[in-house]
Amino acid sequence: MTAHAHDTGRERRWWILAIVATAQLLVVLDVTIVNIALPSAQRDLGFSDDDRQWVITAYALAFGSLLLLGGRIGDLVGRKRVFVAGLLGFAGASALGGAAQSFELLVAARALQGVSAALLAPAALAFLSTTFTDPEERAKAFGVYGAIAGMGGACGLLLGGALAELLDWRWCMYVALLFAVPAAVGGLTLLGPAAAAARPRLDIPGTLAASAGLFVLVFGVSQAERDGWGDPVTVACLGAAAALLLGFVVLQARAAHPLLPLRIVADRDRGGALLAVAVASAGAFGVFLFLTFYLQTTLAMGPLETGLAFLPMSAVVLVSATTTTVRVLPRTGARPLIPTGMLLAAIGLALLTRIGVETGYVSHILPPLLVIGIGFGMVMAPALATATSGVAAHDSGVASATVSTCQQVGGSIGIALLSTLAASAVSAYASDHGAAPDVLARAAVEGYTTAFWWAAGIFAVGALLCGALLRSDTRPAMPHRAPGADRPAPRPERAGAVA
Template structure:
C-alpha cells in the first residue's frame, strides 16, 4: 500500500469488486496461496514414509522436492503473464484445477517416477496459480485501508505457509498416511474453485488483445530453470561440480540475453520499468533476502528439533506455532498501523534487523535445550521480524502497476521468494556441512557426543549466515526505499498508469 494513503483514481470504482464480495475474494485467494506455499514444505516431513513405501534411494529423494521447485521457479513469469493474457479469473480456476489434479496423481502414485512427474505438474500449475492469486488481490483491493488489511493477511500467509506446512505434514503423516499430504490439496482446491466461481470478478478486456513475448518467455524460463537447478546441484554435489557452476553460468548468460531482449521487444514479457522502479526493486530484493534467510529457520530448526531434541513430527510443527502467531500479529499491526505511519523504508529494514537478532539468538543453542527458555523467544522474535517484512514488501511490489501487467509484476514476487529459497537451500546447507566436517576433524575421535555437537555447531553456522542475510537486507532496503514526503501523490512512472493503478507517494531521493 502507499505510505501516504493516496486517493483512489476515478476509474477504480468501476472495476472494483462490490464490498460484500471482495472479502470473500480474499478468503478464496488466501486458500490458494496457502496451498501453494505450504506444499513446498508439507511433503518434506512425508518423505521418509514415502521412501519406505515406494522404495526409492536416498540419492533420488531430493527429486521429490526439486521437481516441484524447478517447474515452479522456471515458469513463474510465464504463468504471471499468461494470467494477464487469458484473464485472471480463468487462469486462477485453471491453476486450481490443475494443481488439484496433479496432487491427486501424486497421492495415488505407485512408483517413484509417477510421484516425481506429479510434483513437476504441481509446480507448473503452481506457477500459474501463485502470481494470479496475488494479481487478483492487487486489482480487487484498491482502497488504501482495505488494501492494507488484505495484504497484511496475504503477507502473513506467504511468510507463515512454510511453518504451517511442517505442522500439517506432521499431523497428516502421523495420523493418516503420507499420501494425504498431497490429497489435502484436492480438498482445499475444490473449496477455492467454488469460491472463485462465485466471488472472483471477471474484468472485460479493453483495447487490443495483448501478445505473448515468446522469445522472452523461453529465455527467462530457461534462465530460472538453470538458476534453481544449479543451486540444487550445489546442495547435493558441491559448488565445484560442473552440474552446479555450469548451470549457474548458463543462468547468468540467459538472464543477460533476456534483459537485452526486453529492451527491444515490442510486447515485453517483463517491462523493465517494473523492476527498475526503486520501491518495487527494493521490495523484490526484500522478498528474495527474506526467503533466503527464512530457509535457515525452517530447515535447521526442524533438524535440531527432530534429530537433536528428538521431537516427533507433530511436536516439531507445534513448536513453530508461536512463530506463526507472532508473524500474523506483526503483519496486521504493520500493515494497519506502522506502514501507513512510517512507510516501507522504515518498516522493512526494522523487520530485517529484528529477524537478524532472532537468528543470532538461535546460535546459542546446544546439544541440550529447554524449548520454552531457549527456542520460544527467538522463534517469536523471528515471527515478528518476518511479519514486519513480508506484507510491506509484497504490497509495495505491486503498487501502481498497470492492470495489464499485474500478473507478471505479482509473479516477480513469487520468483524472488523462490530464488531466495533456492539460494538459501544451497548456500546454508553447504556452509553447515563444511562446518560440521571441520568440527569433527578437530575433535577426533568422532564419538556420538562429538557428532551431536558437530551437528549443533553446523546449525549455528547457518544461523550466523542467516543473520548476515537479514543484516545485509536491512542496509540494502534502507538505501533503496524512497523517503516519505507528505505531499501530493504522483504516478509511478512510464507505463505504470491505468485504470487499476494506484498512484505512488511523492518522494525525496
C-alpha cells in the same frame, strides 16, 4: 453507487481475499508439508537418498522457471481462467502424487504441482492487487496475505506432522484437495472476468530466455546443495543461467511487447521490495529447514510436536504483519519497516545460535522464534504491498509473478547456500574432535548454528541494502484500474528510472 451496493461490493472483496489467501496458503504449505512426508514416502516407495532430492527439485524447477510465463498468461487470457485452471491442476497433481505407486510417478506429480503453482500464484497476487484499491482495505488485505506468506511454512510443518503421524504420508499430498477444490469453486463463483482492455502479446524470445535461465539457475542451485558450488555441473548451470538471464534483460529492453517490462523492476521502491522478498525467503526457508532438523534429530521431537513448536511464531507473524500494514505502513511507508524487520530477524537468528545438544524449548528456542516472527511480519507484508503497488492492470500478472519468482529463487538459493555452509561446519568439527557419537551430535549442532549465523548475516546485509534502495516516502501507490472498474486509481504508476 448506493450504500447497499457499496456494502455488497465490499463484502464480495473480502470473500475474494479468502479465496486468494487459500490459494496462497496452498502454495506455501506444499513447500514444507512434503518435507515431512519424504521419509515415509521413501520407505514406502523404496527410492534412494540421492533420488529423494528430486521430489523437492521437480517442484522447484517447474515452479521457479515458469512463474514469469504463468503471470503473463494470466494477463493474456484472463486471470480468472488461469487461477481456476492452476487450482484444478494442483488438485489433480496432488491426487496423482498421493496415489503414486512408484518414485517416477511421484516426481511427475510434483512437477505438475509446480506447473500449476506457476499459474495460480501470480494470478492470486494480481487479483489481490487489483481488487483492493482503497488504501485502508488494501493495507488489511496485504496484511493477511503477507502473514500467510510468512507463516504458511510453519503451518505446513504442523499439518504435515499431524497427517504423517496420525494417518499416512499420502495424506500430505491429498490434503491439497481440501484447499484447491473449494478455492476453485469460489473463484468460479466470485471472481469476475477482466474488464475489456488491450492485452499484451506474448514475447516468445523473452519467454524462452527467462524460462530456460530460471530453470538452469534453480537446477544449478539444487546441484550445489548436493555436490557443492565448485562441482562442474553446478558451475556450468550457473554460468548458463547468468548468460540466459542477461540475454533476457537485453531482449526486454528491445522488445515491443516485453514479457517483463523493465520499468516494473527498475523502480527503486519496487526493487527494494523485491530484494526484501528474496532475502526474507532465503532466511525463512533456512530457519524452517535447519530448525526442523534440530528439533527432530537432536531433541528427538516427533513430526507433530515439531509442527507445534513453530505455532507461536506463526501467531506472532500474523499479528505483526496485520498490525504493521494496517496501522504503520500507510503512515510511514515501507522504508522504516522492512530494514527494521530484517534486523529483528537477524537478532532472532543470532539468538538461535545458543542452542546445544540438550536445550530447553522454552528457554532457548521460543524467545528467538518470537523475535523472528515479529521481523518476518514486518518484512513480508509491506514488501508484497510495495512490490505490487502502482502497476498497470495489464501488467499486474507479470509483476506478481516477479514477486513469486524472487520468493522461490531466493528460497532455493538460501537453502543451497546454508546447506553447504552447514555441511562444511559439520565436517570440520568432526575432523577436529573425532567420530564418537557424542561428538557427531555436537557436530550436527555446529552445522545448525553456522547456518543460523549466516542467515542472520543475510538479513543484516539485506537490511542495509533495502534501507539504501527504498525511498523515504514509500507509501504504496494504488494499482491502475481497468476500464469499467468501480473506483479510479488515486495515483499513477511511478516512473521507472532509478534515482
